[in-house]
Amino acid sequence: MPRKRSTPNPRPRTGLTREQILSVALEVLDRDGLEALSMRRIATELGVGTMTVYSYFRDKDELLDGVIDAGAQQLGATVPDAPWKESLRALAFELHHELAQHSFIAQLRQRRPILSPGALRWTEAVLEVLHRAGFSADEAPQALRPLFLYTFAYTAFSPDEATDSARRASLAASVSLPPEQYPRIVQSAHALADSMTGETTFAYGLDRLLDGLEAQLKRQQED
Amino acid sequence: MPRKRSTPNPRPRTGLTREQILSVALEVLDRDGLEALSMRRIATELGVGTMTVYSYFRDKDELLDGVIDAGAQQLGATVPDAPWKESLRALAFELHHELAQHSFIAQLRQRRPILSPGALRWTEAVLEVLHRAGFSADEAPQALRPLFLYTFAYTAFSPDEATDSARRASLAASVSLPPEQYPRIVQSAHALADSMTGETTFAYGLDRLLDGLEAQLKRQQED
DNA sequence: ACCTGAACACCGTTCAAGT
DNA sequence: ACCTGAACACCGTTCAAGT
Numbered sequence: 001m002p003r004k005r006s007t008p009n010p011r012p013r014t015g016l017t018r019e020q021i022l023s024v025a026l027e028v029l030d031r032d033g034l035e036a037l038s039m040r041r042i043a044t045e046l047g048v049g050t051m052t053v054y055s056y057f058r059d060k061d062e063l064l065d066g067v068i069d070a071g072a073q074q075l076g077a078t079v080p081d082a083p084w085k086e087s088l089r090a091l092a093f094e095l096h097h098e099l100a101q102h103s104f105i106a107q108l109r110q111r112r113p114i115l116s117p118g119a120l121r122w123t124e125a126v127l128e129v130l131h132r133a134g135f136s137a138d139e140a141p142q143a144l145r146p147l148f149l150y151t152f153a154y155t156a157f158s159p160d161e162a163t164d165s166a167r168r169a170s171l172a173a174s175v176s177l178p179p180e181q182y183p184r185i186v187q188s189a190h191a192l193a194d195s196m197t198g199e200t201t202f203a204y205g206l207d208r209l210l211d212g213l214e215a216q217l218k219r220q221q222e223d
Numbered sequence: 224m225p226r227k228r229s230t231p232n233p234r235p236r237t238g239l240t241r242e243q244i245l246s247v248a249l250e251v252l253d254r255d256g257l258e259a260l261s262m263r264r265i266a267t268e269l270g271v272g273t274m275t276v277y278s279y280f281r282d283k284d285e286l287l288d289g290v291i292d293a294g295a296q297q298l299g300a301t302v303p304d305a306p307w308k309e310s311l312r313a314l315a316f317e318l319h320h321e322l323a324q325h326s327f328i329a330q331l332r333q334r335r336p337i338l339s340p341g342a343l344r345w346t347e348a349v350l351e352v353l354h355r356a357g358f359s360a361d362e363a364p365q366a367l368r369p370l371f372l373y374t375f376a377y378t379a380f381s382p383d384e385a386t387d388s389a390r391r392a393s394l395a396a397s398v399s400l401p402p403e404q405y406p407r408i409v410q411s412a413h414a415l416a417d418s419m420t421g422e423t424t425f426a427y428g429l430d431r432l433l434d435g436l437e438a439q440l441k442r443q444q445e446d
Numbered sequence: 447a448c449c450t451g452a453a454c455a456c457c458g459t460t461c462a463a464g465t
Numbered sequence: 466a467c468c469t470g471a472a473c474a475c476c477g478t479t480c481a482a483g484t
Contacts, residue, residue, distance in 0.1 A: 012447085012448065012449095013447090013448055013449065013484080014448080014449075016448095038475085038476065038477080039476085039477065039478085040475085040476075040477085048449075048450090049449065049450045049451070050450085050451085050477095050478095051449070051450060051451080051478085051479095052448075052449055052450075054449095054478080055447080055448050055449065056448095059477080059478075060477065060478090106333075107333055109380055110329075110330055110333075110379055110380065112382075113382055113389060113392070113393065113419065115392060115393060115396035115397075116396075117400060117405075120396070120397075120400065120405065120408060123408060123415075124404075124405045124406075124407055124408050127407035127408060127411060128406075128407050131407055137407075137410050137411045137414065138411070138414045139414075140407070140411055140414070141411050141414045141415040141417070141418035142414070142418050142424060142427045142428075143427075143431070144418070145418050145419075145424055145427070145428055146373060146427070146428030146429075146431060146432065148380075149372075149373055149376035149377055149380055149428065150369060150372055150373050150376065152376055152379075152380055153372035153373065153375055153376030153379070153380075154372055156333055156375075156376070156379060156380075157332060157333065157371075157372055157375055157376075157379075159335075159336060166336065169336070169338060170336065170338060173338035173339075173343070174338075174343075177340060177343065181347075182340075182343065182347045183347075183351075184347055184350035184351050184354055184360075184363070185343060185346060185347050185350060187360050188350060188360045188361070188363055188364050191360065191361045191362075191363070191364045191365070192346075192364040194364070195364035195365050195367070195368050196336065196368075201365060201368055204365045204366075204368070204369070205365075205368055205369030205372065205432075206369075207435070208366070208369060208432060208435030208436055208438075208439060209369065209428075209431060209432055209435055210435070211434070211435035211438040211439065212430070212431030212432055212433070212434035212435030212436075212438070213431055213435075214438075215431075215434040215435070215437075215438060216431060216434065235466085235467065235468095236465080236466090236467055236468065237467080237468075239467095261456085261457065261458080262457085262458065262459085263456085263457075263458085271468075271469090272468065272469045272470070273458095273459095273469085273470085274459085274460095274468070274469060274470080275467080275468055275469075277459080277468095278466080278467055278468065279467095282458080282459075283458065283459090447484095448483105448484080449482105449483080449484080450481100450482080450483075450484100451480105451481100451482095451483105452479105452480090452481095452482105453478105453479085453480080453481105454477105454478085454479075454480095455476100455477095455478095455479105456475105456476070456477085456478105457474100457475075457476060457477105458473105458474095458475085458476105459472105459473085459474095459475105460471105460472085460473075460474105461470105461471090461472080461473095462469100462470100462471095462472105463468105463469080463470095463471105464467105464468080464469075464470105465466095465467080465468075465469100
């Protein structure tokens with residue numbers, strides 16, 4: 001007589017899945033940030049022993065890759081059907097909003113390219129728009145790169161929560177500089193503090209970049 | 224009879240200075256990277272007890288701020304005397320090369336603006352060039368922001384050492400995608416892998432940004 | 447195959463004590 | 466004021482053992 005199996009899928013004895021672990025990890029990341037996420041914390045939050053997590057993910061890096069991949073699934077799902085500049089603008093804003101919502105992604109991406117299919121959907125969409133705009137298959141990746149970098153940088157290098165305290169700190173630092181050595185900073189102190197955050201600032205740089213890509217396209221068509 | 228003082232400056236009993244500590248920290252950072260730098264490691268390398276470092280820096284953050292400030296001293300020391308686009312290009316490349324040499328700076332700057340006088344020298348130089356170009360005191364910081372962000376992003380989000388292995392990984396990921404769903408990535412696979420690193424890639428995005436700023440300037444002059 | 451606690455080799459920093 | 470070792474509260478991961 002065969003050994004009785006109490007569950008249809010006998011493997012996991014805790015009823016855990018990779019998805020459940022990823023979802024708890026995402027919660028911790030969104031709530032308390034990247035530095036608060038530890039394997040011990042995830043396990044505790046799930047009510048299992050620390051090492052149980054290692055049955056589902058080889059190490060912390062693999063788990064973090066999983067979180068990013070899950071978050072990137074929706075990005076670039078549909079290629080906008082608009083003039084190319086507007087379409088690129090929409091795709092950049094889509095990425096921008098995702099990163100603003102899960103700011104740990106920008107910290108995580110550092111020097112560790114994510115090449116999973118989910119993460120490449122956005123890349124495919126941007127390349128498609130660039131192709132329609134008239135960029136060659138060779139040049140399109142070069143045109144994509146600054147859009148990607150600028151959008152990631154905006155989240156990674158802008159002060160996050162307590163925006164106002166960052167603005168005040170910038171203003172205080174600017175006005176305390178010797179005006180003879182730093183005349184332009186002193187003169188632009190307020191505008192400089194304001195330029196650190198906000199949708200308007202993001203849009204300003206993005207639009208300059210798109211104008212620059214347009215100029216490049218026109219230059220080529222004149223030849 | 225007064226107590227004999229064996230050194231002119233009796234305060235430090237180990238002969239340590241902040242500068243010495245910063246220099247050891249910089250060595251470790253350049254050699255082994257940000258994650259290898261610990262207070263314990265610095266102390267050991269200096270031949271003192273771990274807690275001795277805390278007599279010179281309040282905590283690790285203050286020490287790291289010190290390293291960045293020291294590295295930024297030379298940046299923007301002279302404002303280039305050339306047409307404004309060339310000058311901005313030179314300043315961006317100056318920052319780019321500094322970051323390439325000390326890539327930990329880009330990791331460190333994350334969400335923690337550095338507002339020391341040394342770190343603001345480059346900002347002052349860029350604002351001065353933007354002023355000469357014709358940007359208003361209000362708009363110049365907005366124009367500066369993408370130059371700063373793009374240059375930082377380039378170091379922060381590009382694979383560093385073992386460039387070739389990153390190129391191969393990208394290529395492998397691209398060609399293994401289903402071509403029906405990812406036609407543009409598959410088509411541009413080689414160019415995409417090449418676009419991740421290299422001076423040419425950095426220059427391409429920078430030049431588009433500068434073209435975009437020029438277009439903005441012309442637009443305003445037409446009004 | 448999945449789960450576990452103990453152990454190892456690390457962290458930054460507080461504390462109390464030494465000069 | 467400067468220097469220190471011990472201790473505290475953490476890490477990620479290996480190991481050996483359990484089911």
